[in-house]
Amino acid sequence: MMIVIAPEKAVKQELYWVNTLLENGLSCFHVRKYAWSEQEIRDYIEGIDSQYHSHLVLHSHYFMAKDFGINRLHFREIERKDGQHIDYKDSHYRLSTSTHSIHDFNKLGQEWTYAFFSPVFASISKEGYGGTGNVLSDLPLKNNKYVQLIGLGGITQNNMIEVLSAGADGVAFLGGIWQSESPVETFVECQKKWKHNLYNKEIKKC
Structure with missing residues (x-):
């Protein structure tokens, strides 16, 4: 799984870039705008082609999900x-969360x-954050059979395969996409590396 975060x-x-990313095969886009108002979030989602609303993930304003056909x-x-997800856990929604230790994951x-x-x-997006721990070396300790682990933080087209090879099920991009000259071209290159990595894994199984 490859994810892009707003x-x-x-x-x-x-919004042009978001729509173009989705047109180019992005299957999961996180609408992460915690400081935005309800109307700003609504306008943002309305600016995304409705055929892609099922690919969106809300980080806030969950009550809007039904309005836009969002189930993530x-x-x-x-x-x-704090248990804020409890009301949604037995519904049709697909839930995701964040972790910062392999034990919690x-x-x-x-x-x-x-x-x-x-x-x-x-x-890349938060200067001075990360890069000093042992997150990457902890990935082989993953033993949760039910939840996919998505690596996040400083991931680019140049290091994504390292994360996948260490045991991650997928990768999430933020600064690696948005701080590039062309978010779509960068995403397409990442997509090529993702497919090549899957191909190599299949070859090894043979």
């Missing part, structure tokens, strides 16, 4: 620990489809 601060032509919701670590229950595991590398 930039915290709006970028030039952002994300809860931050603190929200999960391994304890996640079957209500979670996947979880971010971060920071893998030094963050």
Whole structure:
């Protein structure tokens, strides 16, 4: 699974890029705009072609999900620990969350489809965040059979295969996409590497 997360601060032509990413095969886009108002989030989603609304994941304003046919919701670590996801766990929604230790990831229950595991590398979008821990070396300790682990933090087209080879089920991009000259060209290159990695895994099975 390859995921792109919305930039915290709006970028030039952002909705154009989001729509073009989805047109080019992005299957999961996280609408992560915690500081935005209800109307700003609504306008943002309305600016995304409705055929792609099923690919969106809400990080807030969950009540909008029904309005737009969105069935994916994300809860931050603190929200999960506060039990804010409880009302949604037995519904049709696909839930995801964030973790920062392999111990916490391994304890996640079957209500979670996947979880971010971060920071893998030094963050591109948050200067000074990450890059000093042992997140990458902890990946082989993953033993949760029900939840997919998605590496997050400083991931680019140049290091994504390292994360997948270490045991991650997928990767999430933020700064690696939005701080590139062309978010779509960068995503397409990542997509090629993803497919090549899957092909190599299939070859090894033969």
